[in-house]
Amino acid sequence: MLLLPVLLVSMDVSVLFLAMPQLTKHLDPSPTAALWILDSYSFVIAGLLITMGALGDRLGRRRLLLVGATVFGAGSMLAAFAQGPAMLIAARALMGFGGATLLPSSLAIISTMFAEERERSRAIGVWTAAFSGGAAVGPIVGGLLLHHYWWGSVFLINVPVVVALWLAAPLLPADSRAPDAGNAPFDLVGVGLSVGGILGAVYTVKHAALSGVNATAVAVGVLSLALLVGFVVHCIRAEHPLVDIRLLRNPTFAVAICTTLAAMMSLAATTYLINEYLQSVTGRDPLNAALLGIPMAATVCAFSLGSARIVTRLGVRGAFITALAVCATGMAVLQWTGVHDGLWAFLAGTTIAGIGYGTAFSLVSVVAVGSVPPERAGAASGISETAFELGQALGLALLGSLAAVVFARTLRPDDSPYRGTLTDAIAEAGGNTELVETAKSAFMTGMHTALGTAAVILVIMAVVTTMVLPRRTGTAPSTS
Structure with missing residues (x-):
């Protein structure tokens, strides 16, 4: 039951990527507004996760979980029936507020349920698999919904899950909080x-x-x-600080946080751009585009659950370096995608990248939460999940914007940069095949530039990990 909120938050990030082409046609947002629709959710979560993790330690994780689920459900209802870009941006921000309570609360509850270190690591691995797997299968669920219903259905699916969580509330563990929470003032x-x-x-x-x-x-x-x-x-x-900065003195913990930022930047940009590629460039409908995402979703889930075996064989240092290198390899293979060919590169690249993402994200959560005593799990998970959401936001803001800028300047190299989206450019072409091909080729140039940049970032992070972590790093050392 505690995995439901995790699935909600992670699916809602990626499911919107698939819905953006349809949403853009109906609400007609500007390029800037379209990015804000994507970003507002992650921005709010990134800004509040540390605070909500610490608040859960004080007020009770279960109580905060249920309050957050209610807010998340209300925001989903508003988003589903948004009448314009501004209303949708506001609704997404409200969902972000609710989501910021769900992630650290659920992870903290799980970490306090298992006192034995091996069981706790296994439980956190399952939680991470749900988080990363939810992000991977989100487009598939979205594709099925968009095949039969309007774009708002991708938000309405959250409501019954929230209701189910409330109905199952009596089955959740008793409320827990940090032992000294009531003695210290809130920061x-x-x-x-x-x-x-x-x-x-x-x-x-x-x-x-x-x-x-x-x-x-x-x-x-x-x-x-x-x-x-x-x-x-x-x-x-x-x-009594909001965050124990001493955690970052642990090189393993610091590498885990930086790895999260690099990997999530890459994953967010990749998911957004490849869904635009499959629908707007190759002309596939949402369901077919979603089905092509199954190999990546499967590898993310499988390697999230199997990361413990990888760590046993390679150690924490080796697992981090390998995961980052595999992600970068997947980004490199995606460079062979094209307007009319390269489906093999898409399938191979996303599958390879999924192996790296699944391993990295599972490892990050175990390292982050395993570095602190259970009573501080909320604050530690808040830092970890802030890195997830901040990476998500930076990936869309930085790499997504880079793709948009390259697209605009490639489409009109001699005039002022184009201010519309690929959908706008295709519509303005008015059926002119040559102009449509030019617009699609310009988009591919932007996509390849952004994903190539992501690969470079991942390689740099792998090099940093090689230099920072000691050669014999087995499990994450405790900083407590």
Whole structure:
């Protein structure tokens, strides 16, 4: 039952990628608004996960889980019947608020249910498989829904799951919280600094990618950097900080967080771009596009569950390096996709990448939560899941925007950059085959550039891991 909220949050990220072409036709958002529809959910989750993890430690994880599920369900209803881009962006932000409570609460409850380290690691592995698997199968579920219903159905599917969670609430473990939660004041200063810094940093990257480095990007970037530095200094000096910064002194934990950022950036951009490729470039309907995603979904799930065996054979260091290298290989293979050919490259590339993602994400969760005592599991999982969602947001904001910029400048190299989407360009072509082919080729150039950049980021992270982690790193050492 505790896996239901995880599936909800992770599926809702990826299912929208498949729905975007249909949604764009009905709501007609601008390119900037389209990215905000995708980003607002992850932005809010990224900004609030640390806070919600610490809040669950104080108020009770089960209580926060049920409240968050209610908010998530309400936001899903509003999103399903949104009448315009602005309403959908607001609804997605509300869903993000609810989702920020679901992830750390469910993971913290699971980690406190299993006292024995091996059982706890296995349970966390199952949780991670549900999270990464949900993101992988989200487009498949979305494809089935979009084949029969309108785009809003991908949000309505959340409502019965939320109802089922409430009905099953008596079966959940008794509420748990950190033993000393009531004795320490809640770190409101840390909350303000972390939320402001994270949201400001993500906005800066997004704005700079879309509009260039202008006065707004510089001003918000400097302010967000100041807030993040202030947050770190505050957590070091505060008696009861929101986040125990000492966790990052553990190189294994720090590598796990950075690996999450790099892998999620890659996965988010890949999922978004390949679904646009399958539907808008190759002309497949949502169901056929979703079915082509099954190999990747299967490998993500399988290797999430089997990552413990990989760690046993390779060690934590070897598993991290291998997972990052495999993900980068998958991105490289996707460079062979084309407008009229390259289906083999799509299937091979996504399947190979799925192996790396499944291994990396499972390993990250075990390392992150295993580095702290069970009573601090909420705060630790908050940091880990913030990295997941921040990577998601950065992947769409940075790599997604990079693809859009390259597409625009490739389509009109001599004039002012094109301001529409691929769907807009195809519609404006008016059936002119040559113009349609030009637009699709420009999109492929943008997609290949973004995925190539993702591969470089993953390789750099693998090199850093090689240099930072000691050669004999077995399991994650505890920092407690």
